[in-house]
Amino acid sequence: MLLQAARKRQLPTVLALFLCLPFAACSRGQPTPGQSAVDCAVAPAQLQEFRVARVSDGDTLRLAGGDKVRLIGINTPELGHGGEAGQPLAEEARAALSALVADGRVWLQDGPEARDPHGRRLAWAFDARGEGIATQLLRQGLGFHVAIAPNTARAQCLAAAEAAARAARLGVWGIAEYRxxxxxxxxxxxxxxxxxxxxxxxxxxxxxxxxxxxxxxxxxxxxxxxxxxxxxxxxxxxxxxxxxxxxxxxxxxxxxxxxxxxxxxxxxxxxxxxxxx
Structure with missing residues (x-):
């Protein structure tokens, strides 16, 4: 019984160890050099600017050139289709993304894996200040942090943004359906x-x-x-x-x-x- 109890007490440490193997500071949600713990911010001069034609949903944009961009690092609630009701906060997530690109501009950094199986461009998106758009949405609780290799460079700070919203029970973290x-x-x-x-x-x-x-x-x-x-x-x-x-x-x-x-x-x-x- 004592051994079993000790094993249970050690589990969070063991699990955190293998989660953090590639990230020296992941257990404390610290950023890698040059990144903000909250914003995953970068200098806009390092990024390429694009014009936004339309916001499809909370995590997808269409560029003026026709390219469809799936934001790396976040999955937002699904909008309704074919007469079916959307998930809670789906419209709010789309409205928030629309507000973040209200001037019609977005700055992108493509992921190492540049396209998903649906042909959408995979990129980290930023505003004119160089602040991560997915980070700002996660901070409001308007989606879930996701990380899919090899597009994982900002996983730590995106996870930290989600953790802040989760602690405050914001957005999806305050809705029973998303437990x-x-x-x-x-x-x-x-x-x-x-x-x-x-x-x-x-x-x-x-x-x-x-x-x-x-x-x-x-x-x-x-x-x-x-x-x-x-x-x-x-x-x-x-x-x-x-x-x-x-x-x-x-x-x-x-x-x-x-x-x-x-x-x-x-x-x-x-x-x-x-x-x-």
């Missing part, structure tokens, strides 16, 4: 972004990826391109423990799901998320 869900609470066939909290029932290391199984129903996959960011022993220590994970669920035959983990900041222990607040 972490257990796997049993997922609707059959659900596809899309989710914030899950459940127990790791199995840890395995296979040729097609490293896997954490949640509640026997969700396979959390760490692909070969991201495995260098993790410690195998720390992952093994998660067996039987509760974790919180975020990402996009893909339903599979047999009533289970796959969620590909893009970066260590997308995985935490419930206790660690409370400590960040």
């Amino acid at each position: 972490p869900r257990s796997v049993s609470g997922l609707e059959p066939g659900y596809r899309g972004f989710a914030l899950l909290q459940d127990r790791v029932t199995r840890v395995s290391f296979k040729e097609n990826g490293w896997w954490l199984q949640l509640a026997g129903k969700v396979g959390v996959k760490i692909g070969p391109g991201s495995q260098s960011l993790y410690s195998r022993s720390a992952l093994e220590a998660l067996q039987g423990q509760a974790v919180q994970v975020r990402g996009w669920l893909v339903p599979m035959r047999g009533g289970w799901w796959v969620l590909t983990l893009g970066h260590p900041s997308m995985l935490a222990s419930p206790g660690e998320t409370r400590e960040r607040e």
